[in-house]
Amino acid sequence: MSPALALGIAAALLALATIIGVVLRRRDGRRRAGGALRFDPTDAGATELGSRATLVQFSTETCARCPQVRRMLGAYASDHEGLRLLEIDLTHRPDLSARYKVLQTPTTFVVDDSGAVRARFHGVPQRHALTEAVAAV
Template identity: 80%
Template sequence: MSPLLALGIIAALLALTVIIGLVVRRRDGRRRTGGALQFDPLDAPAAEWGSRATLVQFSTEMCARCPQVRRMLSGYAADDGGLRHVEVDLTHRPDLSARYRVLQTPTTFVVDDTGAVRARFHGVPQRHALTEALAAF
C-alpha cells in the first residue's frame, strides 16, 4: 500500500469519526418521546413516587456526568412538591438496560403517575427541554 493511499484512508476515517461525533453530540440531551414504554415501580422499590411526575435517572457507578444530572433533577424535585427524583443504578441491575432500551448513562425518563414514560433524555438533559416536558403535566 502506498503511503499516499494510507494517508487518504486515515483522513477519511478521521473525517467520518468527527461527523459521527458531531451528530451524537447534537442529539445528546434532547427530548424524545417515551413511545408506549411503561416503567414498572417495582424496578425501584424503595423509591417515593411523585403525585404529578417522577424523574427516573438511570446511572452507573463509573458515569462521569451522572452526578451533574443528579443535582439538576434533585433541584427540580425540590422546587415542585408533586415531582420526585428516583435514581436506578444499572451497575446493580443490568437487566433494566435491556428492558428500557438504555444505551448510555445518564438516561432520564419523565414518568407520569400511571407509569407511562412521557419523555426520555439521553445524556445531560437540556434545561429548557426538561422544563417543557414537565410543563405538559
C-alpha cells in the same frame, strides 16, 4: 499501498469520526419520545410515583456525568410541586437496562402519574427541554 492513498484513507476516517462525534454530541441531552414504555416504581424501590410526574435517572457506579445529573434533577424536582426523583443504579440491576431499553448512562425518563414514559433523555438533559417535557405531562 501508496503513501498518498494511505493518507487519503486516514483523512477520510478522521472526517467520518468527526462527523459522527458532532452528530452524537448535538443529540445528547435532547428530548425524545418515551414510546410505549411503562415504568414500575417498584423497580426503583418505591411504592408510588410523583403526583404530577416522576424523573427516573438510570446511572452506574462508573458513570462520570451521573452525579452532575443527579444534583440537577434533585434541584429541579425540589423546585417544582408534585415532582419526584427516583434513581436506579444499573450496576446492581442490569436486568432493567434491557427492560427499559437503556443503552447509556445517564438516561432520564419523565414518567406521568400512571407510569407511562412520556419523554426520555440520553446524557445530561437540557434544562429547557426538561421543563417542556414536564409541562407536557
